[in-house]
Amino acid sequence: MTAQDHALCSHCLLPIGRRAMRLTVNGEACAFCCYGCCIAYQVKHGKTEEWEAAWLLIRLGVGGFLSMNIMLFSLLLYSDAFSGADAEMLPWIHLLLWLFATPAVIILGGPFLREAWLHGMEGRLTSSALIVLGVGAAYFYSAFATIEGSPQVYFDTATMVLMLFTAGYYLDAAGRARAARDLQPLLAAESEWATVVIGDGEYRRPVREVDAGVLVRVRPGERIPVDGVIMEGESHTDEALLTGESRQIAKGVGSHVIAGSINLDGPLLIQSRGVANATRWAQICRSVRDALIRRSPSQRLADNIVGVFVPIILVLGIGASVYWAQHLSFDRALLIGLAVLVVACPCAVGLAAPMATSLGIGRLARHGCLVRDPAALEALARIRLIAFDKTGTLTSGQARVVAIDSDGTSADAVLAHAAGLERHSEHGLARAIAAAAAARGLEPVAIHDVRVVPGRGIRGKSDGRIVAAGSAALMRELGWSLTPNLAEHGRQREASSHSVIYVGWGEQAYAALSLDDTPLPEARSTVEALRRRGVRVTLLTGDLPAAAVRIAAAVGIETGDIEAGLTPEAKRAALGRRRHDHGMAAMVGDGLNDAPVLAGADVGIAVGSATDLAREAAAVVLPPEGLRTLPWVIDVARAVRATILTNLAWAFGYNLIAIGLAMVGVLQPVLAAAVMAGSSIVVVLNSLRLERLPEPVPSAAAESAPASRSTATSNQKAA
Amino acid sequence: MAAYLVIFVAGFAGSFHCIGMCGGFACALGRDPQGRGATVLRHLLYNTGRLTTYCFLGGLAGAFGQVICTPQGATVPLLSGPLDTGQRILAILAGLLMIAMALQFFGLLPHLHRVTAGFGASTLAASLRSLLTAPGHAAPLAFGVFNGFLPCPLVYAFAAQAASTAGALHGFLTMAAFGLGTFPALLLMGGVGRALAPAWRQRGVWLAGSCILLLGLVTVGRGILPFAVHFAHGWTEPA
Numbered sequence: 001m002t003a004q005d006h007a008l009c010s011h012c013l014l015p016i017g018r019r020a021m022r023l024t025v026n027g028e029a030c031a032f033c034c035y036g037c038c039i040a041y042q043v044k045h046g047k048t049e050e051w052e053a054a055w056l057l058i059r060l061g062v063g064g065f066l067s068m069n070i071m072l073f074s075l076l077l078y079s080d081a082f083s084g085a086d087a088e089m090l091p092w093i094h095l096l097l098w099l100f101a102t103p104a105v106i107i108l109g110g111p112f113l114r115e116a117w118l119h120g121m122e123g124r125l126t127s128s129a130l131i132v133l134g135v136g137a138a139y140f141y142s143a144f145a146t147i148e149g150s151p152q153v154y155f156d157t158a159t160m161v162l163m164l165f166t167a168g169y170y171l172d173a174a175g176r177a178r179a180a181r182d183l184q185p186l187l188a189a190e191s192e193w194a195t196v197v198i199g200d201g202e203y204r205r206p207v208r209e210v211d212a213g214v215l216v217r218v219r220p221g222e223r224i225p226v227d228g229v230i231m232e233g234e235s236h237t238d239e240a241l242l243t244g245e246s247r248q249i250a251k252g253v254g255s256h257v258i259a260g261s262i263n264l265d266g267p268l269l270i271q272s273r274g275v276a277n278a279t280r281w282a283q284i285c286r287s288v289r290d291a292l293i294r295r296s297p298s299q300r301l302a303d304n305i306v307g308v309f310v311p312i313i314l315v316l317g318i319g320a321s322v323y324w325a326q327h328l329s330f331d332r333a334l335l336i337g338l339a340v341l342v343v344a345c346p347c348a349v350g351l352a353a354p355m356a357t358s359l360g361i362g363r364l365a366r367h368g369c370l371v372r373d374p375a376a377l378e379a380l381a382r383i384r385l386i387a388f389d390k391t392g393t394l395t396s397g398q399a400r401v402v403a404i405d406s407d408g409t410s411a412d413a414v415l416a417h418a419a420g421l422e423r424h425s426e427h428g429l430a431r432a433i434a435a436a437a438a439a440r441g442l443e444p445v446a447i448h449d450v451r452v453v454p455g456r457g458i459r460g461k462s463d464g465r466i467v468a469a470g471s472a473a474l475m476r477e478l479g480w481s482l483t484p485n486l487a488e489h490g491r492q493r494e495a496s497s498h499s500v501i502y503v504g505w506g507e508q509a510y511a512a513l514s515l516d517d518t519p520l521p522e523a524r525s526t527v528e529a530l531r532r533r534g535v536r537v538t539l540l541t542g543d544l545p546a547a548a549v550r551i552a553a554a555v556g557i558e559t560g561d562i563e564a565g566l567t568p569e570a571k572r573a574a575l576g577r578r579r580h581d582h583g584m585a586a587m588v589g590d591g592l593n594d595a596p597v598l599a600g601a602d603v604g605i606a607v608g609s610a611t612d613l614a615r616e617a618a619a620v621v622l623p624p625e626g627l628r629t630l631p632w633v634i635d636v637a638r639a640v641r642a643t644i645l646t647n648l649a650w651a652f653g654y655n656l657i658a659i660g661l662a663m664v665g666v667l668q669p670v671l672a673a674a675v676m677a678g679s680s681i682v683v684v685l686n687s688l689r690l691e692r693l694p695e696p697v698p699s700a701a702a703e704s705a706p707a708s709r710s711t712a713t714s715n716q717k718a719a
Numbered sequence: 720m721a722a723y724l725v726i727f728v729a730g731f732a733g734s735f736h737c738i739g740m741c742g743g744f745a746c747a748l749g750r751d752p753q754g755r756g757a758t759v760l761r762h763l764l765y766n767t768g769r770l771t772t773y774c775f776l777g778g779l780a781g782a783f784g785q786v787i788c789t790p791q792g793a794t795v796p797l798l799s800g801p802l803d804t805g806q807r808i809l810a811i812l813a814g815l816l817m818i819a820m821a822l823q824f825f826g827l828l829p830h831l832h833r834v835t836a837g838f839g840a841s842t843l844a845a846s847l848r849s850l851l852t853a854p855g856h857a858a859p860l861a862f863g864v865f866n867g868f869l870p871c872p873l874v875y876a877f878a879a880q881a882a883s884t885a886g887a888l889h890g891f892l893t894m895a896a897f898g899l900g901t902f903p904a905l906l907l908m909g910g911v912g913r914a915l916a917p918a919w920r921q922r923g924v925w926l927a928g929s930c931i932l933l934l935g936l937v938t939v940g941r942g943i944l945p946f947a948v949h950f951a952h953g954w955t956e957p958a
Binding site: 055057058059060061062064065068071076078079 | 768771772774775778779781782785847850852853855857858860861862863864865886887888891
């Protein structure tokens with residue numbers, strides 16, 4: 001395994017440095033961001049028969065036993081229980097404490113020493129170095145004090161600091177793992193296995209080694225590992241992670257299934273239709289993983305601060321000791337320096353941003369919304385303006401028959417003839433006509449000798465008559481006349497930028513079919529929801545102004561916020577101008593022709609099909625037909641940003657106050673350790689509040705037309 | 720001395736209740752294949768670990784009470800003088816907590832159960848199982864240490880009592896008495912490896928609840944009643 005494989009902590013899934021703590025647990029190579037995650041992972045995943053997990057707990061238990069006894073004796077010493085006649089016992093009690101403390105320091109302190117060493121090799125001074133230094137000073141001073149017979153020893157401080165930090169790290173790691181719950185299914189996929197059927201045998205193979213054509217067995221409850229076609233069995237699947245909608249889709253022999261969906265109730269035999277690495281699922285996994293490894297602006301800020309923080313603390317701690325040594329006793333001064341070192345552990349600062357960011361990214365990914373870069377998530381929270389592309393973004397991108405103006409015959413007859421012709425065409429408008437005929441339950445007229453006239457339309461023969469559908473030019477070519485009435489209708493429709501197809505047979509054009517893109521049903525509510533969030537909505541389109549105005553009116557965008565007839569470059573410039581006027585701007589496009597403007601926006605959002613994932617232009621990718629999730633995505637981004645800010649404020653505020661208290665000598669080292677351990681738990685708990693955000697609203701279309709949606713998805717997959 | 724005796728009895732009776740959780744562990748710790756002596760040692764180590772944690776919590780709670788009740792710089796009276804205001808408040812709080820725990824033992828405060836037993840107990844217990852079958856003498860000791868930290872209303876009740884004594888030594892002794900009280904039942908469980916009849920466990924629960932209720936009332940009384948000072952001494956000061 002390469003270093004790249006280990007860029008995330010095996011336990012909490014937060015990014016880790018180059019030299020991580022490594023371990024083999026259950027035969028799997030694992031890397032951890034901190035000692036706490038290392039303990040928590042072993043305790044959780046170590047099996048009973050495996051010595052490793054038990055050995056860890058034994059060490060912690062015995063270390064705890066020793067340090068608790070030390071603490072107890074020390075408490076009794078402090079409360080003067082051994083005063084008076086027992087005073088001559090003091091040296092012996094100190095010796096006993098030393099005897100207990102030595103193994104405790106070795107057992108509990110070993111991992112901190114190791115971590116400090118690993119980070120030190122990386123050129124980083126981290127909190128573990130502070131702990132080692134502080135504990136070492138307390139222990140060795142106490143050892144000398146015992147030999148010299150001086151009245152004060154601090155073995156209890158040395159061991160309790162270690163115990164509190166160990167417990168604090170553990171609790172911290174446990175909370176972080178809970179936060180990573182949403183990410184778990186995404187990142188576990190990389191190491192997932194598939195049950196491959198060869199002949200009569202079934203074999204477990206890593207998913208990435210499964211090629212096209214291979215048969216794969218999937219049991220109920222399992223995640224389907226590859227894209228493929230069902231050869232045997234019936235079941236329901238849940239494609240929530242891919243489409244963002246959690247609902248059951250019935251599947252039978254011949255149905256397409258997508259990798260990453262969950263097989264709910266029946267055993268399936270699937271023939272793989274592609275290399276597993278290339279599935280949308282695998283792309284999502286990689287995308288999320290990459291996003292987690294990248295560092296957001298606030299994370300970089302925190303990292304930089306932590307980088308300079310620890311050396312400063314070292315200087316402050318030693319400085320405080322030296323200063324107080326001149327005013328108080330040497331051991332009081334030592335304790336003050338120790339408290340400064342212990343209380344200043346910057347774990348909470350380091351955790352503030354990645355914790356909230358990974359929670360947000362995981363939450364979004366669970367609903368099919370991919371964030372490729374944590375910086376985009378932070379930018380999204382500050383968006384003041386959202387510009388939409390028209391075709392394919394606010395509209396379905398597929399033409400529909402919106403009007404039939406007939407003259408001298410019925411609309412049904414026109415559609416039946418047109419559908420008969422268009423059956424022979426692959427054109428987008430042809431599909432719209434076929435769909436309109438099917439919607440009325442019409443049988444297409446049988447037509448032979450069909451010929452496509454490029455750029456004009458299509459013609460053929462039926463019952464010896466010529467049948468044609470196409471532009472006015474095609475009609476003229478055939479020598480057919482348009483009645484003045486029909487011609488006028490056509491002109492009007494074209495003026496409002498509909499596509500017009502004239503249909504005729506025999507020797508005359510009988511009707512004009514108007515086709516147009518229609519706004520998505522969720523577009524209007526989405527625009528409203530964005531406005532409610534204080535975001536200005538505009539429309540930037542390459543289409544004609546008339547079409548732009550009509551769609552804008554339909555979805556609720558004001559006329560002043562429309563710019564039409566733009567080239568991709570002009571779109572980018574237009575967005576730049578608006579950005580200048582209003583503040584940070586996002587662009588939402590379908591990712592096919594909007595690459596320049598998506599890349600030029602503060603946040604590029606692609607509402608996309610599978611191929612969009614491969615595009616580098618957009619920082620955020622919504623699931624197919626995921627427009628309605630956009631307001632929710634912004635809510636999540638804002639909540640994440642707010643969480644990061646409160647986390648950082650807490651972590652810095654805490655550190656400043658605590659260091660101040662420690663330096664003036666108010667804070668005992670043991671209390672400092674307890675407060676320290678608590679502070680990063682506060683950050684974790686604060687971040688976990690993100691889990692309480694409401695879910696995105698389900699789409700109305702999802703319930704009304706499940707069949708069409710699932711075929712649409714499999715079409716895209718096949719393409 | 721009488722107070723420690725009541726605490727011991729409460730621990731003893733309460734441990735029949737605790738057979739649900741700790742007793743299960745004691746059984747699972749099982750017998751050592753090396754014979755009877757090794758088995759006894761194994762269970763003694765387990766109980767020693769548990770006792771250590773209890774004593775530690777008691778000492779800590781007592782010291783905590785002492786810190787709260789003692790003005791900075793004053794010498795620590797350890798209950799030798801009249802109760803000061805801080806200790807009165809602490810005693811009332813601890814007493815109320817104990818009464819609440821006792822009522823929960825009688826099944827009168829069902830909602831409290833979630834607070835006292837729900838917090839992380841199952842996760843901790845599950846991760847500890849790997850220690851039950853681990854070889855060596857350190858494993859049962861380590862197991863006992865962790866076991867002592869498992870959330871348990873009895874432990875809370877006596878930790879509160881320990882805090883109200885406002886002295887590390889008294890806190891330590893309080894929890895030591897409680898811990899020693901739980902020894903017989905758990906050693907028995909480990910050795911015999913058979914659960915007691917439910918009727919007996921029910922009686923244990925009632926007895927333990929009564930003891931805690933009694934101690935709780937006394938503790939509250941110590942905080943409220945001015946004349947209880949001498950009465951309290953009789954209860955809490957070692958003879």
